[in-house]
Amino acid sequence: MSSHTNQPRVRRRRVFYIPGYDPMPPRRYRELYRTESQKQARISGYEIAIAPKTTGERFGWRVTSEQDGLTVETEFEVLVWSDIVRDSMSVSIPATYWQLARTAWIYISTGTLWRLMRLRKGPVIAALYPVGMLVSQLLIALAVAWACTAMAGWWGLFPGAAAAVALLLWFRKVDNRLFAYYLMHDYAYSAQLKGKTPAKLHDRLASFRETIEAALKSDVDEVLVVGHSSGAHMGTSVLAELIRKTNVQERRAALSFLSLGQVVPMVSFLPQAYELRSDLQFLSTRSELTWVDVSAPGDGCAFALCDPVAVTGVARSDKRWPLVLSAAFTQTLSPERWKALRWRFFRLHFQYLCAFDKPGSYDYFRITAGPLTLKQRFADREASRSRIETPVSKFTSVRP
Secondary structure (H helix, E strand, O other): OHHHOOOOOOOEEEEEEEOOOOOOOOHHHHHHHHHHHHHHHHHHOOEEEEEEOOOOOOOEEEEEEEEOOEEEEEEEEEOOOHHHHHHHHOOOHHHHHHHHHHHHHHHHHOOHHHHHHOOOHHHHHHHHHHHHHHHHHHHHHHHHHHHHHHHHHHHHHHHHHHHHHHHHHHHHHOHHHHOHHHHHHHHHHHHOOOOOOOHHHHHHHHHHHHHHHHHHOOOOOEEEEEEEOHHHHHHHHHHHHHHHHOOHHHOOOEEEEEEEOOOOHHHHOOOOOHHHHHHHHHHOOOOOOEEEEEEOOOOOOOOOOEOHHHHHOOOOOOOOOOEEEEOOHHHHOOHHHHHHHOOOHHHHHOHHHOOOOOOOOOOHHHHHHOOOOHHHHOOOOOOOOOOEOOOOOOOOOOOO
């Protein structure tokens, strides 16, 4: 910390959080921040409190924190696209199985699946899980229908069909525990246009850019964009377009980007992802912002420590971002908590937004509510030695 004592400190900050593929309303993130920030404050010895957001129409909250002898005011805002997610999930059971077949064909026929497996097997297994689970559910339902027909002959055909349909409906009803439909819709949404951004999402990202641009013109010291999971590649596109269209260097506020648990290769490796690859290449060279990417090998749903620019094969000689760091769950969580969470894959995927028993350089609540900008906080840090930078993607073109 001593190397930063003479640098201007953050007194006011705006944080914009871009969630991953999540149909739930944004209030869940406020509650998560409220409960986990209190835990981290007790562990790390600082004060933090949240209050309702009183201005603007978008969902968010206010944070007041006492850290390192300074009071910092942060306005937190969730950039919502859960309505788009819900719309993409509102399909019938037959339509979901059609999504399954089409998505599997896209990843397999383009060679993308095999390339992804060369990076990290964890997220690929997570991608194959809904395929295996949904196929198993269908086979069980068909077996029930066959058993009814075998026992009662043709008289059992209709009862068997009804039983199979009822079973499939039940499987979908309990998907809040199985996550098969949820994950299938997630991967299908990303792959539906072979990596091209859907028009409705493209428009939403443009509105995100306008919101962030307005914040840069306000009287704050830092504008921090946090992209989690799928939100990481969305944040990349938003900020790349922001820098292209505005003169960020004229703004008073520091511009920062924190990507967490990214799954960028699931999209950037697809053949039509020209726009995303172009945004990755562009943003990785810019001096107008600081970009830190945090992941952990213990997170089986992320491409942990994979430099999203380098592995996509679009890194240029003047590349400077992102700074790839590890949250090192096995070191920053107590043995007891690691044992309890190790096989809770979805919970671990959200650990970046939670408290750590033994926080190292990564502390979500110091980053979002503390007196240092992202650049100041990680100025002396070197990238993780175990990061992966080998170009793997088959498709590397940034234009059609």
